[in-house]
Amino acid sequence: xxxxxxxRPTGTETxxxxxxxxxxxxxxxxxxxxxxxxxxxxxxxxxxFPLSWRIxxxxxxxxxxxxxxxxxxxxxxxxxRPVRLPVRGKGAALKAAWCDSTAEIVAYMDADLSTGLDxxxxxxxxxxxxxxxxxxxxRLNPHSRIRRGLKRELVSRAYNGLLRYGFGVSFSxxxxxxxxxxxxxxxxxxxRVRSQGWFxxxxxxxxxxxxxxxxxxxxxxxxxxxxxxxxxxRASWENLTGLARLAGTMATGRADLRxxxxxxxxxxxxxxxxxxPRSARLPxxxxxxxxxxxxxxxxxxxxxxxxxxxxxxAANFGALVLAGLFNTEANRRxxxxxxxxxxxxxxxxxxxxxxxxxAVTTAEVVVLHLTAPHAxxxxxxxxxxxxxxxxxxxxxxxxxxxxFRRKD
Numbered sequence: 001x002x003x004x005x006x007x008r009p010t011g012t013e014t015x016x017x018x019x020x021x022x023x024x025x026x027x028x029x030x031x032x033x034x035x036x037x038x039x040x041x042x043x044x045x046x047x048x049f050p051l052s053w054r055i056x057x058x059x060x061x062x063x064x065x066x067x068x069x070x071x072x073x074x075x076x077x078x079x080x081r082p083v084r085l086p087v088r089g090k091g092a093a094l095k096a097a098w099c100d101s102t103a104e105i106v107a108y109m110d111a112d113l114s115t116g117l118d119x120x121x122x123x124x125x126x127x128x129x130x131x132x133x134x135x136x137x138x139r140l141n142p143h144s145r146i147r148r149g150l151k152r153e154l155v156s157r158a159y160n161g162l163l164r165y166g167f168g169v170s171f172s173x174x175x176x177x178x179x180x181x182x183x184x185x186x187x188x189x190x191x192r193v194r195s196q197g198w199f200x201x202x203x204x205x206x207x208x209x210x211x212x213x214x215x216x217x218x219x220x221x222x223x224x225x226x227x228x229x230x231x232x233x234r235a236s237w238e239n240l241t242g243l244a245r246l247a248g249t250m251a252t253g254r255a256d257l258r259x260x261x262x263x264x265x266x267x268x269x270x271x272x273x274x275x276x277p278r279s280a281r282l283p284x285x286x287x288x289x290x291x292x293x294x295x296x297x298x299x300x301x302x303x304x305x306x307x308x309x310x311x312x313x314a315a316n317f318g319a320l321v322l323a324g325l326f327n328t329e330a331n332r333r334x335x336x337x338x339x340x341x342x343x344x345x346x347x348x349x350x351x352x353x354x355x356x357x358x359a360v361t362t363a364e365v366v367v368l369h370l371t372a373p374h375a376x377x378x379x380x381x382x383x384x385x386x387x388x389x390x391x392x393x394x395x396x397x398x399x400x401x402x403x404f405r406r407k408d
Contacts, residue, residue, distance in 0.1 A: 019052045019053050019054035019079075019102075019103045020051040020052045020053065020103060020104050020105060020128075021051050021052070021053040021054070021103055021104070021105045021106075021107060021124060021180075022053070022054050022056055022097075022101045022102075022103035022105070022106050022107070023041070023045075023053065023054070023055050023056065023107045023108065023109065024056045024058055024093070024094060024097040024098065024101075024106065024107065024108040025037065025038070025041075025055065025056065025057050025058065025108070025109060025110075025111050026058045026060055026090055026093040026094060026097075026108065026110075026111075027057060027058065027059055027060060027062065027066055027070075027111050028059075028060040028061070028062055028066075028088065029062045029063060029064045029066060030062070030066050030111045031062070031064045031065040031066045031069055033111055033112060034057070034066060034069050034070065034073070034111060035069060035073065037111045037112070037113055038055060038057065038073045038077070038080060039073075040113060040117075041055060041109075041113070041117065042055065042077050042079065042080070044117045044120075045079075046079075049120070049121065050121070051105075051124070051128070053079065054079050054080075054081060054103065055077070055079055055080045055081070056080075056081045056082075056083055056097055056101070057070040057073065057074070057080060057081070057082050057083065058083045058084075058085060058093045058094075058096075058097050059082065059083065059084045059085065060085055060087075060088050060089070060090070060092070060093045061084075061085065061086055061087060061088045067082070067084055070082035083097060085097075087196070089196035089197045089200075090196075090197060090198060090200055091193065091195045091196040091197050091198075091199065091200025091203075092196035092197075094108055094200060095190050095193060095196070095200070098181070098183065098186070098187075098190060099187060099190055099191075101183055103183060104128075104182070104183060104184075105124050105127050105128065105180055105181070105182060105183065106180065106181055106183050106186075107120075107123070107124065107179065107180035107181075108177070108178075108179055108180075109177060109178050110177035110178075112225035114177070114222050114223055114224060114225050115137055115176065115177065115178040115220045115221070115222050116220060116221035116222070118221070119137055119178065119218055119219075119220045119221070122218045123135045123136075123137060123178065123179075123180050123218050124180050126216040127180055127181065127182050127216075131214070131216065132214040132215065132216035133181060133182050133185040133186065133208070133213040133214055133215075134179070134180070134181045134182075134185075134186065134205070134208055134213055134214070134215045134216070135179065135180045135181070135215070135216040135217070135218065136171060136173065136174075136176060136178070136179045136180075136205070136215060136216070136217055136218075137173070137176045137178030137179070137217075137218055137219075137220040137222075138171065138172050138173035138176060138217045138218065138219060138220065139156070139173050139176050139220060139222045140156070140157065140160060140172040140173045141172060141173070141217065141218075141219035141220075142219075143219035144219040144220055144221070144222065145221045145222070146221070146222040146223070146224075147222070147223045147224060148222070148223075148224035149224060151232065152224065152232065155232055155236060156173070156175065159174075159175070159236070159239060160172060160173055160174060160175070162243070163202065163206070163243075166243075167206060167243075167247075167333065168333050168334050169205070169206065169209055170209065170215065171205060171209075171215050171217050172217065173217075174201050174202045174205050174206075175198075175201055175202070176220065176222070178220060179201070185213065185259070185260070186204075186208070186213070188257055188258070188259060189204065189207055189208055189211070189213070189257060189259075190204070192207060192255070192257060193207065194245075195238075195242055197235075197238050198235040198238050198239065199238050199239050199242035199243075202239060202242065202243070202246075203242060203246055206246060206250075207246075207255055207257070210250060210255050211255070211256065211257045211259055212259065213259070251332075284335055284336070284400070285396070287331075287334055287335040288331060288335045288392075288396050288399070289392075291327060291330045291331055291334070291335060292327065292389075292392035292395070292396075294326075294330075295323045295324075295326060295327040295330075295388075295392075296323075296385060296388050296389060296392070298322070298323045298326060299319050299320065299323040299384075299385075299388055300381060300384075300385055302318070302319035302322055302323060303315050303316060303319040303381065303384065304377070304381065306318045306319055307377060307380075312365050312369070312380065313362060313365060316358070316361055316362060316365060316384065317358060317362075320354065320357060320358050320361065321354070324350070324354045324357070327395070328350045328403075331399055331404070332404065335399075336399060336400065336404040349398075349402060349403040350403055353394075353395055353398045353399075353403065356391075356394070357388075357391045357395070360387060360390075360391060361384055361387050361388065361391075364383055364384060364387050365380065365384070368380065368383060
């Protein structure tokens with residue numbers, strides 16, 4: 001479910017003072033499990049948590065007695081705030097509650113408390129210190145301990161593998177119901193998130209990394225609750241269609257946000273003798289070089305295969321098209337990690353560079369055939385391969401300063 005605007009939550013503000021941490025528990029028809037969840041969480045926070053906190057129960061338009069139970073718990077515990085949202089959807093609930101919060105740190109966890117609470121302090125610690133803007137729990141971290149069914153395990157690993165290798169994300173688990181964020185840092189991001197359903201987590205994290213926010217990940221202990229509201233088939237379809245939509249958003253430049261710059265990196269010692277800062281261009285050049293080398297290696301066998309059935313010029317054109325598509329997409333995702341404006345404009349710019357590449361390599365073939373008509377295919381391949389390497393340098397300049405140039 002997706003919608004651009006979400007109604008503001010309504011409820012009773014309880015508790016005293018401004019909390020450092022606001023933990024949101026989104027619930028839908030959780031009349032049975034909600035009391036045990038809140039009492040357990042309240043006992044844990046009251047007994048050992050060192051920061052000021054508040055629990056927000058966000059009733060996601062329940063039809064059972066959840067709202068009544070939430071009010072009863074608020075009367076029992078002054079740190080609990082009941083809120084009701086007349087729109088269903090996990091994403092709608094979290095977006096409304098987080099945007100409305102006055103706490104420095106906002107978090108959420110599922111009502112079944114599948115995630116061990118001992119991970120809460122490690123989750124919020126990098127946010128309090130300013131080392132990260134977002135923190136998430138991961139069930140797929142090597143140090144995590146989990147117990148769940150095989151079906152959910154396979155679906156989770158397949159989906160997160162798609163994110164890692166398809167979108168180049170650094171985190172391992174987008175869907176764990178245990179996340180926190182610095183409120184001021186993510187408010188502009190939340191305004192751009194469209195999903196009101198299960199895809200909210202993924203869209204939130206992908207947009208965050210795409211715009212340079214730091215995502216910290218902590219291993220968690222996690223035990224599956226079989227009384228889950230998640231329907232795997234429906235959630236999977238929603239996630240896949242959401243990924244397709246978000247890929248288009250990124251490609252057309254609509255995912256770019258103007259966010260505050262992170263604080264300057266400096267040492268704590270006032271008299272430290274520092275090395276010259278490494279250029280931020282070096283990793284980018286290295287990634288582009290690797291992708292360029294792979295593109296060249298891809299171009300050569302493509303040319304050889306096409307040359308066996310097509311004339312030299314047609315084979316060169318076909319090999320350049322296929323290698324160029326790979327090169328452009330790989331650099332967009334991993335080297336420059338940004339869109340270059342509307343999709344049509346981006347592809348027109350990339351096509352211009354492609355035309356230049358084709359013109360140079362075509363000239364090489366024509367000149368070779370005129371000056372050495374009996375040179376053979378091996379000479380053709382070597383000459384075109386060397387030309388492609390030279391073109392790679394020009395493509396980097398064109399990509400960095402023109403095709404994928406960010407408009408500030």
